[in-house]
Amino acid sequence: MMILSSIDPVLLLASLMVASTPILLAALGELVVERAGVLNLGVEGMMITGAICGFAMAVNTGSPLVGFIAAAAGGAVLALLFALLTQFALANQVASGLALTLFGLGLSSLLGQGYVGIKPPPTARLDLPILSDLPLVGRVLFSHDLMVYFALALVALVWALLKYTRAGLILRAVGENHEAAHALGYKVVRIRILAILFGGACAGLGGAYLSLVRVPQWTEGMTSGAGWIALALVVFASWKAGRVLLGAWLFGGVSVLQLNLQAAGLAIPVEYLSMSPYLITILVLVIMSADKSRAPASLGRIFHASQ
Amino acid sequence: MTGDLLTVSGLTKAYPGVVANDAVSFVIREGEVHALLGENGAGKSTLVKMIYGLVKPDSGVMTLRGAPYAPPDPHRARTSGVAMVFQHFSLFEAMNVAENVALGMENPPPLRDLAARIRDVSETYGLPLDPHRIVGDLSAGERQRVEIIRCLLQSPRLLIMDEPTSVLTPQEVGILFQTLRKLTAEGVAILYISHKLEEIRALCDHATILRQGRNVGTCVPRDTPARAMAEMMVGSAFAAPARTDREMGAVALEVADLSVAATGQFGTSLRAVTFAVRAGEVLGIGGVAGNGQDELLAALSGEMPVAAGAVRLWGEPIGQMGPAARRVLGLLTAPEERLGHAAAPDMSLTENAILTAAAREHLMHRGFLRWGAAEAFTRRIISAFDVRTPGPSTAARALSGGNLQKFVIGREVLQRPEVLVVNQPTWGVDAAAAAAIRQALLDLAAGGAAVICISQDLDELMEISDRFGALNEGRLSEIQSTHGLSVEAVGLMMGGAHGMEVAHV
């Protein structure tokens, strides 16, 4: 009781919003990729590449905004490698995704050599007048940095795009049945490459949010599985944008809560608390995996327009 | 309406190792039904893909209404007034009818307006469709309606139909023909691809016949005997399989009250299927695609175990057994999909022989494989069934459809089955190979085995089976002797017109 009372629920909810943003961005990107029928397991690699690209650019220019742009570009460049492998060289998507992660981890720690122990320029909080002064709600919802709102807007955007637009319809068609989409004259490979690039940019942004806002500093391997959790989140969300948001809040909540419990000095060794986000991920997968029917039908299959 | 709509001259397309089309020329006139006739592999599909902009010809030119026509992609073909109904539908199962139609249109209206237009058009042409239904839940005939309506909404000048009747009951074929005649009366030309001669004689004004990629002749089907067209198509005459009168033995396989839930989201459940087949008998099971054929095969092969008593071999319950145990007892099967189901594409023929014959042909000893014996067995299949291949180490995917099918059937037949179940044994196979496969099935039955042939080819079933039943939405019709069975009766057993209305012509 003592311990729980030392945790401020308002602060907890506010930091939940922050903690959920990186995986929300990464998962949203991966959602679009998977709806196009591509399984990119390289999210972790793209995230950490984004984390260092964003960090380095932000430190060198002093502008977090430039950092975020660089992070998106960095993630997209890495995703482009994946696209080349899977869409042109027709490599196995699982193996290519793993390669991307291993490559990204190596690349980021090389790029990050000179950035350990530096503080990045602070990302400004966007206090919304009046709204952020509201009791409780103001602190929880309306006093965050721009990226939090950007991520939320992106959820709405992706949702609307998939549900209401022709582009979304075509994207889903490519993911459902690439042969049929090809037969109707849609450029399967081109559409998929665009989706993969979008996924990479989102993962990069998510990574940069970690290194620039959430932590905020650069350490090797700092994503520590966030990219994989984002992948699990897409399964959790049954490939629906709205539910990605729900899942991200759940995971954000768990990780914030365990950090708070650590800080509150609970009588459990820190290591066991640190396991909790990963164990929760497994638990969620167990609960959500029974129904696979929502997965795009062409997910992970190689497409080659032969004859 | 006798102007030339589409002229094709000298179209050539070569793929590595095969010339799919060699200088093909013909003319389609406005408002006519033009047949493109040929065996599997004659180059029909490549030809229409060039017309629809999916494949670019190596040489040759086309004109549409006198203007040069060279569509770089299907979008351009559609805007030029060319539409196509695919044989293997270009549909998206998880989406609804309206979304599927929208995907095949150039400038679809908003989905709500589109739904209304789908209702209008489908009623005008006697092809009722609910725009909000999920395509995965539709029958094969209904799916074809989706494709046709998608084309009609764009007011095409030329409608290409690739083997449209292969998924329809005889009654549904009748309705389709009425729809097509209504269209031609409105001036739409139809390019009708088929290998079924009677259909072409009933429907088409002109026919172009392809053999091995070449245009080998044109004719007016109404004035040409079917026999003459068949000879042009095949190049030579084939002996029809020889049936000998034979004694029926005891009941070999008995299926009683077999009910199985659908496999996968859009599968069909089997409902209380009951039949028996005797030693020496060929039982034909017909039905339109997607009415439970795959599920029936899976229940018989053991891929989908069922209640023990639902399947009995020589009176013993085997329903709960897996495929390997059933093979040991003498129940062998050959599924429809050759590459990926009956055979592993990237594995050699020897490895593929082990796939089903490991135990029965003693190709392994205490779990260790006897590669020498496996290769000898493979060679036996190759020579006995005239499989054209460089040798046993060739990958399965390198074989042509007909040769691989001969290999698959041969692999099972040479294991001396007591009961053999085949699904679509001659689908996509050239006439010579098909005749050989049918003969092998008849010989097997003559030797005392029970044969169950599941097929969508009614002619085939009438030719080889002693008794016939049809699957319709997972239910098996009453089984009747094929002797003197009329096409109408067969059609009704297959489910008649599946609730379709006759077009208001």
Add this chain to the structure above:
Amino acid sequence: MLKLEKRPQPSRLWTWVTPILAVVITMLAGGALFAALGQDPVEAISTIFWQPLFGEFAFYYRPQLLIKGAPLVLIAIGLSLGFRAGIWNIGAEGQYIVGALAGAGVGLAFYPTESWVIFPLMVLAGAIGGWVWGTIPALLKLKFGTNEILVSLMLVYVAEQLLAAMALGLMKNPEGRGFPGSRNFRQYESAHNAELITGTGMHWGVVAAMIAVILAYVLLSRHILGYHIRLAGQAPKAARFAGVRSARLILFCLGTSGALAGLAGMFEVSGPAGQVSIDFNVGYGFTAIIVAFLGRLHPLGILLAGTLLALTYIGGELAQSNMGLPAAAIQLFQGMLLFFLLAVDVLTNFRVRLSRPEVA
């Protein structure tokens, strides 16, 4: 314009040429990378690939090849079985840790008793530890349909936390003056995985790796189970038709690869590493994925690939100390290797053709 044409069947020649080609391309790209870092590329490449084998201090580095290679080969052999069957265990790092913890736990429990049974018991415990950690994703996949990739990977992070908890808690050396880490097995003869022949680097883990290579070879080429593994990976529907029970295959592949990874961890902790410590795991479980692919999922190929990757570890350390090349550069180098391998792999199944300009 370049066009890909599917070969009628996979090219045997290219199957074996592509890994070599990938290594060569990686060396070129790696050289460019090192040049970009301000190093002499030729010197860097020779430091990594030549010096450890034939340089002045080769007598020291050659044994290291066995020490680093053994866990890589052992883990990769296990992974290759699953990868062939389309079962993706990428949590070998976690199974490696848990195997090490289980093995070390048994050893430490007996301290200070000396007996010949202790080491065999530790080996058994190591295998069981890894097996358990590998079987968890298998069971969850079978019962609930979870994705084994994500579960096995999540278990890596759980295992890392477990390792830290053990090194700081239960297994901490009571005589260690508060330093984290367990007792050192070098000072506990019955539990020490010592060099079998002095100065060669040969230890029981190397023997186990050799046995694993041979058994895997026999399994894959001569046994029906190996045939079923290959069949399930290439054509899952055909495997079901043949009567392969996928549940058994999943349990076997994930369990076996877990056990082998656990063994690797156990041999490492009781030998070269010597103790349970927070930074015990160095990524062998992930590098083994590269080894498995580079070796074409073939046991003999894995043996060669494992040796090559061991060389990059040793050469990397050498380059780090001699030239100041960052450790991350080697990690990147290994990642590039897998990348290029996957890229050139297209040549095995496809022919690249220069197509004529389109005449429409």
